[in-house]
Amino acid sequence: MEYGRWAARxxxxxxxxxxxxxxxxxxxxxLESLLPDAARALPLDRVRSRxxxxxxxxxxxxxxxxxxxxxxxxxxxxxxxxxxADGATVDCLRAGLVPAVIVTDxxxxxxxxxxxxxxxxxxxxxxxxxxxxxxxxxxxxxPGELAGSWAGPPRPALLNVGGFTDGDRxxxxxxxxxxxxxxxxxxxxxxxxxxxPARRARKLAKLxxxxxxxxxxxxxxxxxxxxxxxxxxxxPYPDGRNATSTR
Numbered sequence: 001m002e003y004g005r006w007a008a009r010x011x012x013x014x015x016x017x018x019x020x021x022x023x024x025x026x027x028x029x030x031l032e033s034l035l036p037d038a039a040r041a042l043p044l045d046r047v048r049s050r051x052x053x054x055x056x057x058x059x060x061x062x063x064x065x066x067x068x069x070x071x072x073x074x075x076x077x078x079x080x081x082x083x084x085a086d087g088a089t090v091d092c093l094r095a096g097l098v099p100a101v102i103v104t105d106x107x108x109x110x111x112x113x114x115x116x117x118x119x120x121x122x123x124x125x126x127x128x129x130x131x132x133x134x135x136x137x138x139x140x141x142x143p144g145e146l147a148g149s150w151a152g153p154p155r156p157a158l159l160n161v162g163g164f165t166d167g168d169r170x171x172x173x174x175x176x177x178x179x180x181x182x183x184x185x186x187x188x189x190x191x192x193x194x195x196x197p198a199r200r201a202r203k204l205a206k207l208x209x210x211x212x213x214x215x216x217x218x219x220x221x222x223x224x225x226x227x228x229x230x231x232x233x234x235x236p237y238p239d240g241r242n243a244t245s246t247r
Contacts, residue, residue: 023129
């Protein structure tokens with residue numbers, strides 16, 4: 001998504017959740033300073049080199065989702081690339097799957113992301129206003145390839161192609177990489193394992209935005225967005241370009 005369009009959408013999100021933009025800028029500055037020289041160069045191009053030409057499976061961590069059923073993928077055609085959204089990395093590694101890309105704001109089980117990074121995953125670390133301590137703790141721990149992102153204007157060292165939560169941001173990144181198809185696995189916008197009522201309400205509000213942003217991506221993007229079901233079938237993303245058809 002062009003930043004000019006995304007900026008207007010993110011202004012709505014910041015207004016709803018009360019995110020101060022100066023804190024976002026400070027976190028982005030800190031992330032940029034922590035990234036090794038190689039990680040500050042051409043972040044979007046390096047992600048594209050991992051994903052372009054491949055159908056992509058975005059793996060979320062909805063309650064009970066587990067790893068994606070990659071054995072159901074057709075043996076003909078391009079091999080899919082796996083993109084894990086933060087905590088979903090654990091399920092991928094348990095199934096012997098090393099994601100091509102991990103999208104994270106470092107609020108999940110980051111140890112698994114460090115492990116996957118050591119095994120070859122490119123980790124896209126996202127800076128936002130309240131994760132500066134996590135940036136300081138974890139960015140130096142990654143031994144492999146990194147890229148950085150934030151919600152403001154793209155910088156040479158930090159990308160922004162749209163998206164809010166780790167899952168929908170991963171889908172926007174796949175679309176920006178020119179992939180032919182995006183499948184979503186482990187996405188649930190109505191349930192969360194958060195037990196604290198206030199935190200649960202805030203999480204569900206974020207998931208509502210994720211649902212909306214993914215529908216907009218499907219309508220406006222070039223790659224069809226599909227929900228991958230446990231029986232191996234796919235259905236178009238609800239409220240997207242082909243909401244009433246099936247595949």
